[in-house]
Amino acid sequence: MNYCSNCGQSLTYHIPPGDDRSRHICESCGLIHYQNPKMVVGCIPELEDKILLCRRAIEPCYGKWTLPAGYLENGETVSAGARRETFEEAQARVEILAPYALYNICYVNQIYLMFRARLMDRHFRPGSESLEVRLFSEVEIPSDEIAFRVIEETLVQYFKDRRTGLFPFYIGNIYKKNLQ
Amino acid sequence: MNYCSNCGQSLTYHIPPGDDRSRHICESCGLIHYQNPKMVVGCIPELEDKILLCRRAIEPCYGKWTLPAGYLENGETVSAGARRETFEEAQARVEILAPYALYNICYVNQIYLMFRARLMDRHFRPGSESLEVRLFSEVEIPSDEIAFRVIEETLVQYFKDRRTGLFPFYIGNIYKKNLQ
Numbered sequence: 001m002n003y004c005s006n007c008g009q010s011l012t013y014h015i016p017p018g019d020d021r022s023r024h025i026c027e028s029c030g031l032i033h034y035q036n037p038k039m040v041v042g043c044i045p046e047l048e049d050k051i052l053l054c055r056r057a058i059e060p061c062y063g064k065w066t067l068p069a070g071y072l073e074n075g076e077t078v079s080a081g082a083r084r085e086t087f088e089e090a091q092a093r094v095e096i097l098a099p100y101a102l103y104n105i106c107y108v109n110q111i112y113l114m115f116r117a118r119l120m121d122r123h124f125r126p127g128s129e130s131l132e133v134r135l136f137s138e139v140e141i142p143s144d145e146i147a148f149r150v151i152e153e154t155l156v157q158y159f160k161d162r163r164t165g166l167f168p169f170y171i172g173n174i175y176k177k178n179l180q
Numbered sequence: 181m182n183y184c185s186n187c188g189q190s191l192t193y194h195i196p197p198g199d200d201r202s203r204h205i206c207e208s209c210g211l212i213h214y215q216n217p218k219m220v221v222g223c224i225p226e227l228e229d230k231i232l233l234c235r236r237a238i239e240p241c242y243g244k245w246t247l248p249a250g251y252l253e254n255g256e257t258v259s260a261g262a263r264r265e266t267f268e269e270a271q272a273r274v275e276i277l278a279p280y281a282l283y284n285i286c287y288v289n290q291i292y293l294m295f296r297a298r299l300m301d302r303h304f305r306p307g308s309e310s311l312e313v314r315l316f317s318e319v320e321i322p323s324d325e326i327a328f329r330v331i332e333e334t335l336v337q338y339f340k341d342r343r344t345g346l347f348p349f350y351i352g353n354i355y356k357k358n359l360q
Contacts, residue, residue: 008190018308071216072217078282104258
């Protein structure tokens with residue numbers, strides 16, 4: 001962040017009066033440019049004993065499998081965002097069942113919110129960001145080819161909970177690999 | 181948003197190829213400036229049968245009562261954010277008990293995440309953004325002087341759940357008043 005998005009002047013970076021951390025500040029128009037985490041919303045689309053995964057057609061993690069998820073848009077509820085991402089990536093329609101897990105990924109300033117969802121029918125096919133879309137039973141999950149650690153953790157938690165039939169809302173953290 | 185925060189050139193506003201909504205785009209350096217909802221995190225600090233409210237020393241809603249809450253910062257977990265806001269606004273230390281409610285406030289691009297929390301002790305006093313900080317039993321809550329509708333709804337839901345002793349995670353929506 002180098003220039004003020006409001007007036008186009010150069011920004012400085014320091015702690016504003018009354019604040020406790022550095023911000024990008026425009027000395028010309030006075031605007032403080034706060035930066036905040038982004039929410040990623042997605043779901044675990046269930047159909048009978050299987051769940052739907054998408055094989056990524058884009059970087060990062062091209063060719064790896066993931067749950068449908070993406071950035072929440074302005075003006076959108078969290079469940080509408082999860083439904084939209086599922087349609088974009090798998091052309092699938094889901095009914096959102098319940099919020100399932102929230103993951104803090106502090107080192108990339110992301111908060112993941114994953115829902116459990118029910119596939120409305122068997123009509124699904126790859127959207128433009130997917131190479132392939134498939135239903136997997138637990139034993140079929142390609143564990144060594146999952147795109148992101150947050151998706152790995154969501155799947156592990158989900159199949160653990162599925163054995164009990166209880167899905168309490170879960171909060172977890174994903175840490176930088178070299179800090180673990 | 182008028183200028184590119186990366187290179188300082190003027191922005192255009194249109195739908196990028198492969199996208200489905202208009203974005204602020206820099207034709208000079210190519211950067212697309214996505215805008216996404218912000219998370220507000222806060223808590224209901226409990227002590228015995230009372231909860232802590234703060235009377236706002238800042239606009240909007242100067243002089244009205246609220247639960248401690250504020251924007252999640254980069255690099256922060258949602259529960260750390262709720263603890264920080266409680267300390268800033270009420271100089272109070274809390275233990276986060278459980279996530280309690282998420283509210284979509286789409287018309288201002290905010291997602292509120294409220295936790296139930298336990299006050300660690302009786303040491304609390306107004307932070308710089310509060311005029312007054314007080315414990316209230318249910319009958320004492322100043323219902324006509326609550327700062328925001330999302331806080332009103334959180335409190336109504338909370339006292340309803342408290343009668344049953346069960347606090348399932350709740351997702352709600354706050355709509356623009358003139359649309360209701």
